[in-house]
Amino acid sequence: MRTFLLSVMALVATVLALRATADDFEAWLDNEGQVAVERLNLNISAPQTHRGSILASPSQHDPNYYFYWVRDGAMVMRAIFDRVAAGDANAVSQFKDYVAFTRENQEVAATSPYGLGDPRFNVDGNLDTLPWGRPQNDGPALRAITMIRYARSLLAHGDRASVERDLYLAEMPARTVIKTDLEFVAHHWQDRCIDLWEENMGHHFFTEAAQMVAMKEGSALALEMNDPAAAKFYGDQASALELELAKHWDASKGYYLSAIDFSSTPDHAKPTQLDVSVLLAALFVEQPSGLLSLTDDHIIKTAEALESMFGALYPINAAHSDLGTAIGRYKEDVYYGGNPWILTTAAFAEWNYRMAGAIASSKHFVLTGVQADYITRALAQASMTSVVSANMNLAADEHLRAQAVAALKLRGDAFMKRIRQAAGVTGYLAEQFDLKTGEMLSARDLSWSYAAFMRASEARAELH
Ligand code: NOJ
Ligand code: NOJ
Numbered sequence: 001m002r003t004f005l006l007s008v009m010a011l012v013a014t015v016l017a018l019r020a021t022a023d024d025f026e027a028w029l030d031n032e033g034q035v036a037v038e039r040l041n042l043n044i045s046a047p048q049t050h051r052g053s054i055l056a057s058p059s060q061h062d063p064n065y066y067f068y069w070v071r072d073g074a075m076v077m078r079a080i081f082d083r084v085a086a087g088d089a090n091a092v093s094q095f096k097d098y099v100a101f102t103r104e105n106q107e108v109a110a111t112s113p114y115g116l117g118d119p120r121f122n123v124d125g126n127l128d129t130l131p132w133g134r135p136q137n138d139g140p141a142l143r144a145i146t147m148i149r150y151a152r153s154l155l156a157h158g159d160r161a162s163v164e165r166d167l168y169l170a171e172m173p174a175r176t177v178i179k180t181d182l183e184f185v186a187h188h189w190q191d192r193c194i195d196l197w198e199e200n201m202g203h204h205f206f207t208e209a210a211q212m213v214a215m216k217e218g219s220a221l222a223l224e225m226n227d228p229a230a231a232k233f234y235g236d237q238a239s240a241l242e243l244e245l246a247k248h249w250d251a252s253k254g255y256y257l258s259a260i261d262f263s264s265t266p267d268h269a270k271p272t273q274l275d276v277s278v279l280l281a282a283l284f285v286e287q288p289s290g291l292l293s294l295t296d297d298h299i300i301k302t303a304e305a306l307e308s309m310f311g312a313l314y315p316i317n318a319a320h321s322d323l324g325t326a327i328g329r330y331k332e333d334v335y336y337g338g339n340p341w342i343l344t345t346a347a348f349a350e351w352n353y354r355m356a357g358a359i360a361s362s363k364h365f366v367l368t369g370v371q372a373d374y375i376t377r378a379l380a381q382a383s384m385t386s387v388v389s390a391n392m393n394l395a396a397d398e399h400l401r402a403q404a405v406a407a408l409k410l411r412g413d414a415f416m417k418r419i420r421q422a423a424g425v426t427g428y429l430a431e432q433f434d435l436k437t438g439e440m441l442s443a444r445d446l447s448w449s450y451a452a453f454m455r456a457s458e459a460r461a462e463l464h
Helices: 002-043 070-085 089-109 138-156 160-167 177-188 205-224 228-246 277-285 297-313 342-361 369-381 398-423 447-461
Strands: 201-204 259-263
Touching (some): 002 070, 089 138, 089 160, 089 177, 138 160, 138 205, 160 177, 205 277, 277 297, 297 369, 342 447, 369 398
16 A cells, blocks of 8 residues: 555655646747847847848857848848747837838848849948859849748738739839849849858859748739730749759758758858758748648658757767757867857757648648658657558648647657757857857847747647
Protein backbone atom coordinates (compact mmCIF):
# COMPACT_ATOMS: atom_id res chain seq x y z
CA MET A 1 0.00 0.00 0.00
CA ARG A 2 2.73 2.39 1.05
CA THR A 3 4.77 1.80 -2.10
CA PHE A 4 1.62 2.16 -4.13
CA LEU A 5 0.86 5.54 -2.52
CA LEU A 6 4.44 6.65 -3.00
CA SER A 7 4.40 5.79 -6.64
CA VAL A 8 1.07 7.55 -7.11
CA MET A 9 2.55 10.61 -5.44
CA ALA A 10 5.62 10.38 -7.63
CA LEU A 11 3.41 10.15 -10.69
CA VAL A 12 1.37 13.17 -9.64
CA ALA A 13 4.58 15.11 -9.02
CA THR A 14 5.87 14.25 -12.50
CA VAL A 15 2.60 15.24 -14.14
CA LEU A 16 2.59 18.53 -12.22
CA ALA A 17 6.21 19.19 -13.13
CA LEU A 18 5.48 18.51 -16.79
CA ARG A 19 2.47 20.81 -16.64
CA ALA A 20 4.54 23.51 -14.98
CA THR A 21 7.16 23.32 -17.74
CA ALA A 22 4.48 23.46 -20.38
CA ASP A 23 2.84 26.46 -18.69
CA ASP A 24 6.23 28.14 -18.26
CA PHE A 25 6.88 27.73 -21.93
CA GLU A 26 3.51 29.16 -22.94
CA ALA A 27 4.05 32.06 -20.55
CA TRP A 28 7.51 32.64 -22.00
CA LEU A 29 6.11 32.62 -25.54
CA ASP A 30 3.52 35.25 -24.59
CA ASN A 31 6.07 37.39 -22.86
CA GLU A 32 8.64 37.07 -25.64
CA GLY A 33 5.93 37.98 -28.15
CA GLN A 34 5.39 41.25 -26.28
CA VAL A 35 9.11 41.92 -26.01
CA ALA A 36 9.46 41.31 -29.75
CA VAL A 37 6.73 43.80 -30.64
CA GLU A 38 8.04 46.44 -28.22
CA ARG A 39 11.67 46.17 -29.28
CA LEU A 40 10.81 45.98 -32.98
CA ASN A 41 8.61 49.08 -32.70
CA LEU A 42 11.66 50.99 -31.46
CA ASN A 43 13.36 50.27 -34.80
CA ILE A 44 10.43 51.39 -36.98
CA SER A 45 10.31 55.15 -37.69
CA ALA A 46 12.94 55.55 -34.97
CA PRO A 47 13.90 59.06 -33.79
CA GLN A 48 16.29 60.79 -36.21
CA THR A 49 15.40 58.40 -39.02
CA HIS A 50 13.05 58.86 -41.95
CA ARG A 51 9.43 58.11 -41.08
CA GLY A 52 8.43 54.69 -42.39
CA SER A 53 12.00 53.44 -42.56
CA ILE A 54 13.14 50.48 -40.51
CA LEU A 55 16.51 50.15 -38.80
CA ALA A 56 18.12 46.76 -39.31
CA SER A 57 19.43 47.23 -35.76
CA PRO A 58 20.23 50.22 -33.57
CA SER A 59 23.84 48.99 -33.40
CA GLN A 60 26.18 51.68 -34.82
CA HIS A 61 29.45 49.81 -34.57
CA ASP A 62 30.72 46.25 -34.44
CA PRO A 63 28.67 45.85 -36.56
CA ASN A 64 27.20 49.06 -37.94
CA TYR A 65 23.63 48.11 -38.89
CA TYR A 66 22.29 51.62 -38.48
CA PHE A 67 20.79 51.63 -42.00
CA TYR A 68 17.60 50.81 -43.83
CA TRP A 69 17.94 47.55 -45.77
CA VAL A 70 15.19 46.87 -48.31
CA ARG A 71 15.30 43.12 -47.55
CA ASP A 72 15.16 43.48 -43.75
CA GLY A 73 12.37 46.04 -44.15
CA ALA A 74 10.26 43.61 -46.21
CA MET A 75 10.88 40.82 -43.68
CA VAL A 76 9.75 43.08 -40.85
CA MET A 77 6.68 44.38 -42.66
CA ARG A 78 5.66 40.83 -43.54
CA ALA A 79 5.43 40.16 -39.78
CA ILE A 80 3.74 43.51 -39.16
CA PHE A 81 1.19 42.58 -41.83
CA ASP A 82 -0.02 39.72 -39.61
CA ARG A 83 -0.84 42.39 -37.04
CA VAL A 84 -2.55 44.58 -39.65
CA ALA A 85 -4.70 41.56 -40.52
CA ALA A 86 -5.47 41.16 -36.80
CA GLY A 87 -6.68 44.78 -36.67
CA ASP A 88 -3.79 46.32 -34.69
CA ALA A 89 -4.17 50.10 -35.25
CA ASN A 90 -0.49 50.80 -34.68
CA ALA A 91 0.45 48.21 -37.30
CA VAL A 92 -1.98 49.81 -39.76
CA SER A 93 -0.28 53.17 -39.39
CA GLN A 94 3.16 51.56 -39.64
CA PHE A 95 2.09 50.03 -42.93
CA LYS A 96 0.85 53.34 -44.29
CA ASP A 97 4.17 54.95 -43.36
CA TYR A 98 6.04 52.11 -45.04
CA VAL A 99 4.08 52.62 -48.26
CA ALA A 100 4.77 56.37 -48.27
CA PHE A 101 8.44 55.84 -47.47
CA THR A 102 8.74 53.21 -50.20
CA ARG A 103 7.47 55.62 -52.83
CA GLU A 104 10.22 58.08 -51.89
CA ASN A 105 12.78 55.32 -51.54
CA GLN A 106 12.07 54.08 -55.07
CA GLU A 107 12.69 57.60 -56.39
CA VAL A 108 15.99 57.81 -54.51
CA ALA A 109 16.99 54.34 -55.74
CA ALA A 110 16.30 55.38 -59.32
CA THR A 111 19.32 57.70 -58.99
CA SER A 112 21.61 54.78 -58.07
CA PRO A 113 23.50 52.90 -60.82
CA TYR A 114 21.89 49.75 -59.36
CA GLY A 115 18.38 51.13 -59.37
CA LEU A 116 16.02 49.25 -57.09
CA GLY A 117 18.75 46.64 -56.66
CA ASP A 118 20.52 49.00 -54.29
CA PRO A 119 20.13 47.09 -51.03
CA ARG A 120 20.79 49.66 -48.33
CA PHE A 121 20.03 53.31 -47.60
CA ASN A 122 20.99 55.81 -44.96
CA VAL A 123 18.50 56.31 -42.16
CA ASP A 124 17.52 59.73 -43.56
CA GLY A 125 16.45 57.96 -46.76
CA ASN A 126 19.43 59.05 -48.87
CA LEU A 127 21.69 56.86 -50.98
CA ASP A 128 24.35 54.99 -49.05
CA THR A 129 27.59 55.60 -50.90
CA LEU A 130 29.87 53.30 -48.88
CA PRO A 131 31.40 50.37 -50.77
CA TRP A 132 28.96 47.47 -50.49
CA GLY A 133 27.83 44.31 -52.26
CA ARG A 134 25.58 45.58 -55.05
CA PRO A 135 23.18 44.92 -56.63
CA GLN A 136 21.00 42.68 -54.44
CA ASN A 137 17.87 42.09 -56.47
CA ASP A 138 15.85 40.22 -53.86
CA GLY A 139 14.71 43.44 -52.15
CA PRO A 140 12.07 44.73 -54.59
CA ALA A 141 10.66 41.21 -55.04
CA LEU A 142 10.27 40.65 -51.29
CA ARG A 143 8.76 44.09 -50.90
CA ALA A 144 6.30 43.50 -53.76
CA ILE A 145 5.13 40.24 -52.17
CA THR A 146 4.57 41.99 -48.83
CA MET A 147 2.78 44.92 -50.46
CA ILE A 148 0.60 42.63 -52.58
CA ARG A 149 -0.68 41.01 -49.37
CA TYR A 150 -1.54 44.47 -48.09
CA ALA A 151 -3.20 45.44 -51.40
CA ARG A 152 -5.29 42.28 -51.29
CA SER A 153 -6.52 43.08 -47.81
CA LEU A 154 -7.52 46.58 -48.94
CA LEU A 155 -9.35 45.14 -51.96
CA ALA A 156 -11.11 42.64 -49.73
CA HIS A 157 -12.40 45.60 -47.71
CA GLY A 158 -13.57 47.35 -50.88
CA ASP A 159 -10.84 50.00 -50.78
CA ARG A 160 -9.84 49.94 -54.45
CA ALA A 161 -9.21 53.68 -54.40
CA SER A 162 -6.26 53.40 -52.00
CA VAL A 163 -4.80 50.54 -54.03
CA GLU A 164 -4.97 52.59 -57.25
CA ARG A 165 -3.59 55.69 -55.58
CA ASP A 166 -0.59 54.12 -53.82
CA LEU A 167 -0.05 50.51 -54.73
CA TYR A 168 -1.05 49.48 -58.23
CA LEU A 169 -2.21 51.62 -61.11
CA ALA A 170 -2.10 50.35 -64.69
CA GLU A 171 0.13 53.05 -66.13
CA MET A 172 3.62 53.40 -67.55
CA PRO A 173 5.98 54.68 -66.41
CA ALA A 174 4.92 53.17 -63.12
CA ARG A 175 4.46 55.48 -60.16
CA THR A 176 2.68 53.22 -57.67
CA VAL A 177 4.90 51.14 -55.40
CA ILE A 178 3.92 47.60 -56.37
CA LYS A 179 3.91 48.29 -60.09
CA THR A 180 7.33 49.98 -59.80
CA ASP A 181 8.82 46.96 -58.02
CA LEU A 182 7.20 44.50 -60.45
CA GLU A 183 8.60 46.33 -63.46
CA PHE A 184 12.09 46.15 -61.94
CA VAL A 185 11.77 42.45 -61.17
CA ALA A 186 10.35 41.65 -64.62
CA HIS A 187 13.32 43.32 -66.34
CA HIS A 188 16.15 42.27 -64.03
CA TRP A 189 15.58 38.71 -62.83
CA GLN A 190 17.99 37.40 -65.44
CA ASP A 191 20.87 39.47 -64.05
CA ARG A 192 23.35 37.89 -61.68
CA CYS A 193 23.42 39.68 -58.38
CA ILE A 194 24.74 39.47 -54.81
CA ASP A 195 22.91 37.07 -52.49
CA LEU A 196 20.89 37.91 -49.39
CA TRP A 197 23.98 37.39 -47.19
CA GLU A 198 25.68 40.10 -49.23
CA GLU A 199 28.61 37.95 -50.19
CA ASN A 200 28.57 36.20 -53.56
CA MET A 201 27.55 37.03 -57.10
CA GLY A 202 25.38 34.52 -58.92
CA HIS A 203 21.88 33.19 -59.50
CA HIS A 204 20.41 32.52 -56.07
CA PHE A 205 17.55 30.28 -55.10
CA PHE A 206 16.39 32.78 -52.48
CA THR A 207 16.36 35.70 -54.90
CA GLU A 208 14.73 33.75 -57.73
CA ALA A 209 12.06 32.33 -55.42
CA ALA A 210 11.10 35.85 -54.33
CA GLN A 211 11.17 37.03 -57.94
CA MET A 212 9.06 34.11 -59.16
CA VAL A 213 6.34 34.64 -56.57
CA ALA A 214 6.38 38.42 -57.02
CA MET A 215 5.78 37.84 -60.74
CA LYS A 216 3.11 35.21 -60.17
CA GLU A 217 1.14 37.13 -57.56
CA GLY A 218 1.86 40.38 -59.38
CA SER A 219 0.33 38.88 -62.51
CA ALA A 220 -2.88 38.01 -60.67
CA LEU A 221 -3.06 41.48 -59.13
CA ALA A 222 -2.42 43.14 -62.52
CA LEU A 223 -5.35 41.27 -64.00
CA GLU A 224 -7.57 42.41 -61.18
CA MET A 225 -6.39 46.00 -61.68
CA ASN A 226 -7.30 46.00 -65.38
CA ASP A 227 -3.76 45.65 -66.64
CA PRO A 228 -4.03 42.50 -68.81
CA ALA A 229 -0.91 43.04 -70.92
CA ALA A 230 1.21 43.42 -67.77
CA ALA A 231 -0.51 40.38 -66.27
CA LYS A 232 0.58 38.32 -69.26
CA PHE A 233 4.11 39.72 -69.21
CA TYR A 234 4.58 39.08 -65.46
CA GLY A 235 3.04 35.62 -65.79
CA ASP A 236 5.54 34.74 -68.52
CA GLN A 237 8.44 35.81 -66.28
CA ALA A 238 7.05 33.68 -63.44
CA SER A 239 6.98 30.60 -65.70
CA ALA A 240 10.54 31.21 -66.84
CA LEU A 241 11.68 31.69 -63.24
CA GLU A 242 10.06 28.46 -62.17
CA LEU A 243 12.30 26.64 -64.64
CA GLU A 244 15.34 28.44 -63.23
CA LEU A 245 14.43 27.42 -59.68
CA ALA A 246 14.10 23.77 -60.65
CA LYS A 247 17.70 23.84 -61.95
CA HIS A 248 18.94 24.30 -58.37
CA TRP A 249 17.90 20.78 -57.36
CA ASP A 250 20.94 18.52 -56.98
CA ALA A 251 19.68 14.95 -56.95
CA SER A 252 23.06 13.48 -56.01
CA LYS A 253 23.46 15.76 -53.00
CA GLY A 254 19.76 15.58 -52.15
CA TYR A 255 19.20 19.29 -51.60
CA TYR A 256 18.65 22.58 -53.42
CA LEU A 257 21.91 24.38 -54.22
CA SER A 258 21.61 27.93 -52.93
CA ALA A 259 23.39 29.36 -55.97
CA ILE A 260 24.27 28.31 -59.48
CA ASP A 261 26.49 30.10 -61.95
CA PHE A 262 28.15 31.89 -59.06
CA SER A 263 31.55 33.32 -58.28
CA SER A 264 32.56 33.23 -54.64
CA THR A 265 34.95 35.76 -53.25
CA PRO A 266 37.85 33.98 -51.47
CA ASP A 267 36.48 35.04 -48.06
CA HIS A 268 33.13 33.50 -48.77
CA ALA A 269 33.80 30.18 -50.44
CA LYS A 270 30.81 27.91 -50.15
CA PRO A 271 31.59 24.55 -51.77
CA THR A 272 28.51 22.82 -50.35
CA GLN A 273 25.97 25.46 -51.43
CA LEU A 274 23.81 24.09 -48.62
CA ASP A 275 22.24 27.20 -47.18
CA VAL A 276 19.27 27.96 -44.94
CA SER A 277 18.22 30.68 -47.38
CA VAL A 278 16.32 28.00 -49.34
CA LEU A 279 14.00 27.43 -46.39
CA LEU A 280 13.77 31.16 -45.65
CA ALA A 281 12.57 31.69 -49.21
CA ALA A 282 9.90 28.99 -48.98
CA LEU A 283 8.66 30.41 -45.66
CA PHE A 284 8.52 33.94 -46.98
CA VAL A 285 6.60 33.21 -50.16
CA GLU A 286 4.10 30.85 -48.46
CA GLN A 287 2.93 28.88 -51.46
CA PRO A 288 0.12 26.38 -50.83
CA SER A 289 1.41 23.97 -53.46
CA GLY A 290 4.14 23.49 -55.99
CA LEU A 291 7.89 23.57 -55.82
CA LEU A 292 8.15 26.14 -53.03
CA SER A 293 5.49 24.70 -50.74
CA LEU A 294 6.67 23.83 -47.24
CA THR A 295 5.71 20.17 -47.49
CA ASP A 296 7.36 19.67 -50.87
CA ASP A 297 9.81 16.76 -50.86
CA HIS A 298 12.74 18.83 -52.08
CA ILE A 299 12.18 21.50 -49.43
CA ILE A 300 11.94 18.82 -46.73
CA LYS A 301 15.13 17.14 -47.96
CA THR A 302 16.98 20.45 -47.98
CA ALA A 303 15.80 21.30 -44.47
CA GLU A 304 16.77 17.85 -43.21
CA ALA A 305 20.23 18.20 -44.73
CA LEU A 306 20.60 21.59 -43.05
CA GLU A 307 19.47 20.35 -39.66
CA SER A 308 21.84 17.42 -39.60
CA MET A 309 24.74 19.52 -40.90
CA PHE A 310 24.27 22.23 -38.23
CA GLY A 311 23.61 19.57 -35.59
CA ALA A 312 27.10 18.24 -36.16
CA LEU A 313 28.75 21.62 -36.75
CA TYR A 314 28.08 23.57 -33.55
CA PRO A 315 29.42 22.36 -30.19
CA ILE A 316 26.31 23.80 -28.55
CA ASN A 317 24.26 21.15 -30.33
CA ALA A 318 26.27 18.28 -28.89
CA ALA A 319 24.73 18.36 -25.42
CA HIS A 320 21.72 16.09 -25.24
CA SER A 321 18.70 18.16 -24.33
CA ASP A 322 15.12 18.90 -25.32
CA LEU A 323 16.29 21.99 -27.18
CA GLY A 324 16.02 22.01 -30.96
CA THR A 325 19.14 22.22 -33.11
CA ALA A 326 20.72 25.67 -33.22
CA ILE A 327 20.68 26.68 -36.90
CA GLY A 328 23.05 29.01 -38.76
CA ARG A 329 23.29 30.31 -42.32
CA TYR A 330 25.58 27.77 -43.99
CA LYS A 331 28.44 25.51 -43.07
CA GLU A 332 31.37 27.60 -44.33
CA ASP A 333 30.12 30.83 -42.71
CA VAL A 334 32.89 32.78 -40.95
CA TYR A 335 31.03 36.01 -40.13
CA TYR A 336 31.61 36.63 -36.40
CA GLY A 337 33.16 33.19 -36.28
CA GLY A 338 30.24 31.45 -37.99
CA ASN A 339 27.52 30.99 -35.37
CA PRO A 340 23.90 29.97 -35.18
CA TRP A 341 21.44 32.81 -35.80
CA ILE A 342 18.12 33.59 -34.13
CA LEU A 343 16.20 34.15 -37.36
CA THR A 344 17.31 30.87 -38.90
CA THR A 345 16.52 28.88 -35.75
CA ALA A 346 13.11 30.59 -35.63
CA ALA A 347 12.65 29.60 -39.28
CA PHE A 348 12.88 25.92 -38.33
CA ALA A 349 10.25 26.45 -35.64
CA GLU A 350 8.00 28.22 -38.13
CA TRP A 351 8.51 25.55 -40.74
CA ASN A 352 7.43 22.73 -38.40
CA TYR A 353 4.39 24.70 -37.24
CA ARG A 354 3.35 25.49 -40.79
CA MET A 355 3.71 21.87 -41.88
CA ALA A 356 1.54 20.91 -38.91
CA GLY A 357 -0.96 23.56 -40.02
CA ALA A 358 -1.02 22.26 -43.59
CA ILE A 359 -1.70 18.73 -42.37
CA ALA A 360 -4.32 19.86 -39.84
CA SER A 361 -6.36 21.75 -42.42
CA SER A 362 -6.10 19.54 -45.48
CA LYS A 363 -8.96 17.48 -46.84
CA HIS A 364 -6.60 15.09 -48.51
CA PHE A 365 -3.00 14.49 -47.48
CA VAL A 366 -1.48 11.42 -49.06
CA LEU A 367 2.07 11.09 -47.77
CA THR A 368 5.11 10.82 -49.98
CA GLY A 369 7.97 8.67 -48.74
CA VAL A 370 9.97 11.78 -47.80
CA GLN A 371 7.07 13.25 -45.82
CA ALA A 372 6.40 9.91 -44.12
CA ASP A 373 10.06 9.62 -43.06
CA TYR A 374 10.09 13.12 -41.61
CA ILE A 375 6.86 12.60 -39.67
CA THR A 376 8.02 9.19 -38.47
CA ARG A 377 11.07 10.81 -36.93
CA ALA A 378 8.94 13.53 -35.32
CA LEU A 379 6.58 10.90 -33.85
CA ALA A 380 9.51 8.92 -32.46
CA GLN A 381 11.02 12.04 -30.90
CA ALA A 382 7.68 12.77 -29.26
CA SER A 383 7.50 9.14 -28.00
CA MET A 384 4.25 8.63 -29.85
CA THR A 385 3.32 5.17 -30.96
CA SER A 386 1.62 5.89 -34.28
CA VAL A 387 3.29 4.72 -37.45
CA VAL A 388 2.98 6.45 -40.81
CA SER A 389 4.20 5.37 -44.20
CA ALA A 390 4.11 6.42 -47.82
CA ASN A 391 0.72 6.53 -49.57
CA MET A 392 -1.24 6.86 -46.33
CA ASN A 393 -3.90 9.55 -46.38
CA LEU A 394 -3.45 11.45 -43.12
CA ALA A 395 -6.72 13.29 -43.61
CA ALA A 396 -8.60 9.99 -43.52
CA ASP A 397 -7.46 9.05 -40.01
CA GLU A 398 -8.18 11.66 -37.36
CA HIS A 399 -6.11 9.97 -34.67
CA LEU A 400 -3.07 9.69 -36.88
CA ARG A 401 -3.53 13.21 -38.15
CA ALA A 402 -3.75 14.57 -34.60
CA GLN A 403 -0.58 12.72 -33.58
CA ALA A 404 1.34 13.97 -36.62
CA VAL A 405 0.23 17.54 -35.97
CA ALA A 406 1.14 17.29 -32.28
CA ALA A 407 4.55 15.78 -33.05
CA LEU A 408 5.41 18.51 -35.56
CA LYS A 409 4.26 21.16 -33.12
CA LEU A 410 6.57 19.71 -30.48
CA ARG A 411 9.45 19.83 -32.96
CA GLY A 412 8.66 23.49 -33.56
CA ASP A 413 8.54 24.12 -29.80
CA ALA A 414 12.00 22.62 -29.39
CA PHE A 415 13.45 25.29 -31.71
CA MET A 416 11.60 28.00 -29.79
CA LYS A 417 13.10 26.62 -26.57
CA ARG A 418 16.53 26.94 -28.12
CA ILE A 419 15.75 30.61 -28.70
CA ARG A 420 14.46 30.93 -25.12
CA GLN A 421 17.76 29.60 -23.87
CA ALA A 422 19.73 32.11 -25.96
CA ALA A 423 17.43 35.02 -25.16
CA GLY A 424 18.07 34.93 -21.45
CA VAL A 425 16.14 37.06 -18.96
CA THR A 426 15.64 40.22 -21.01
CA GLY A 427 14.30 38.42 -24.06
CA TYR A 428 16.20 40.85 -26.30
CA LEU A 429 17.26 39.18 -29.52
CA ALA A 430 20.53 39.89 -31.31
CA GLU A 431 21.54 38.47 -34.68
CA GLN A 432 23.57 35.48 -33.57
CA PHE A 433 24.38 33.34 -30.54
CA ASP A 434 27.75 31.82 -29.78
CA LEU A 435 28.34 28.35 -31.19
CA LYS A 436 29.91 27.23 -27.92
CA THR A 437 28.44 29.29 -25.09
CA GLY A 438 25.09 30.36 -26.53
CA GLU A 439 25.83 34.00 -25.67
CA MET A 440 24.19 36.62 -27.90
CA LEU A 441 26.52 38.04 -30.55
CA SER A 442 26.75 40.62 -33.32
CA ALA A 443 24.01 43.23 -33.90
CA ARG A 444 21.76 43.71 -30.86
CA ASP A 445 17.99 44.04 -31.21
CA LEU A 446 18.05 42.86 -34.80
CA SER A 447 14.69 43.73 -36.37
CA TRP A 448 14.72 40.60 -38.51
CA SER A 449 15.25 38.39 -35.42
CA TYR A 450 12.11 39.80 -33.83
CA ALA A 451 10.17 39.51 -37.09
CA ALA A 452 11.21 35.86 -37.46
CA PHE A 453 10.17 35.10 -33.89
CA MET A 454 6.80 36.80 -34.50
CA ARG A 455 6.18 34.81 -37.68
CA ALA A 456 6.97 31.55 -35.88
CA SER A 457 4.67 32.46 -32.97
CA GLU A 458 1.95 33.42 -35.40
CA ALA A 459 2.26 30.05 -37.17
CA ARG A 460 1.99 28.30 -33.79
CA ALA A 461 -1.05 30.35 -32.79
CA GLU A 462 -2.77 29.39 -36.04
CA LEU A 463 -2.61 25.74 -34.94
CA HIS A 464 -5.45 26.11 -32.45
C1 NOJ B 1 29.78 39.79 -44.25
C2 NOJ B 1 28.60 39.00 -43.78
O1 NOJ B 1 28.72 37.65 -44.00
C3 NOJ B 1 27.39 39.55 -44.42
O2 NOJ B 1 26.29 38.77 -44.15
C4 NOJ B 1 27.20 40.94 -43.99
O3 NOJ B 1 26.04 41.48 -44.53
C5 NOJ B 1 28.39 41.77 -44.40
N1 NOJ B 1 29.64 41.17 -44.02
C6 NOJ B 1 28.30 43.15 -43.84
O4 NOJ B 1 28.22 43.13 -42.45
C1 NOJ C 1 23.72 40.75 -42.62
C2 NOJ C 1 22.86 39.79 -43.34
O1 NOJ C 1 23.69 38.87 -44.00
C3 NOJ C 1 21.96 40.47 -44.33
O2 NOJ C 1 21.08 39.54 -44.89
C4 NOJ C 1 21.18 41.57 -43.67
O3 NOJ C 1 20.45 42.26 -44.65
C5 NOJ C 1 22.10 42.53 -42.95
N1 NOJ C 1 22.99 41.82 -42.07
C6 NOJ C 1 21.29 43.53 -42.11
O4 NOJ C 1 20.55 42.86 -41.13
